Amino acid sequence: MLYICIPAHNEGATIGVLLWRIRKTFQSYSREYEILVFDDASTDGTAEILAPYAEIAPLTVIRSETHKGYAFALNALAREASRRTKYPRRDGMVIMQADFTDQPEHLPELIKRFEGGADIVIAERNAVKEPAEVKRLRALAPWALRFFIPISGVTDPYGSFRLYRISLIRELLKSAGDKPLVSAEGWAANVELLISTVPLARRVEKVSVDPRYDLRVRPTRIKPFADSMALFHFARSVRGRKVVVPAFSVSSATPVAPAEAASTVQDRPVS
DSSP states (O other), X not given: OEEEEEEESSOTTXXXXXXXXXXXXXXXXXXXXXXXXXXXXXXXXXXXXXXXXXXXXXXXXXXXXXXXXXXHHHHHHHHHHHHHOSOTTTOEEEEOOSXXXXXXXXXXXXXXXXXXXXXXXXXXXXXXXXXHHHHHHHHHHHHHHHTXXXXXXXXXXXXXXXXXXXXXXXXXXXXXXXXXXXXXXXXHHHHHHHXXXXXXXXXXXXXXXXXXXXXXXXXXXXXXXXXXXXXXXHHHHTTTOOEEOOOOOEEEOOOOOHHHHHHTTSOOOOO
């Protein structure tokens, strides 16, 4: 079983199309899956858009009535996936964004690596045309980490699009008890989860992907200075740790055809 975990806050413009694309991907790539969406107090109709998809897709929505933030959403989704799995060594948890940045059509390549024995599969983002805020944060992020927590073996520790074997998540939960798995926000939360799971993994692989900022219909929520400071404070809180991602093979996920990608910005019926 694969649990597709999606944090969502006011993603009504894209969440329905994203679920349609996930469903379409798994129709052509046979694999048992469930979609878990954490609706973080959305006020734009996200909940109403999600409702009919629950009738035709394996979808569960976890709703928060107050805005909790990205780290809280990750914790809730990880705990729910861990609670649901019957085979934690066989099942996986995929984290992806609800705004089209992460492409469902890249899932088969991540899954192939996972089924080949990888405990963590990292989707490393290629350099593409990015919003100015994302480009600025990408330039600042390495400086926020480098003096406190060196990370080697991975060039993009900040991205969210990853697949984790649930047995690793369960080990973290066992150690954490009632404490959250991650407490940092934004890109720092992604770094925190990665560096916590890498020491538990026997094998880590990465897949090269092209994020699609051009399909996103809302402005980026990246705040370069605030997010780089979050990375800095997180790195300082774990100073002294050294993270070495073991050597792994690299592959490129098959890109989405331009015509198909362009068509996805128009919604599809759920039937």
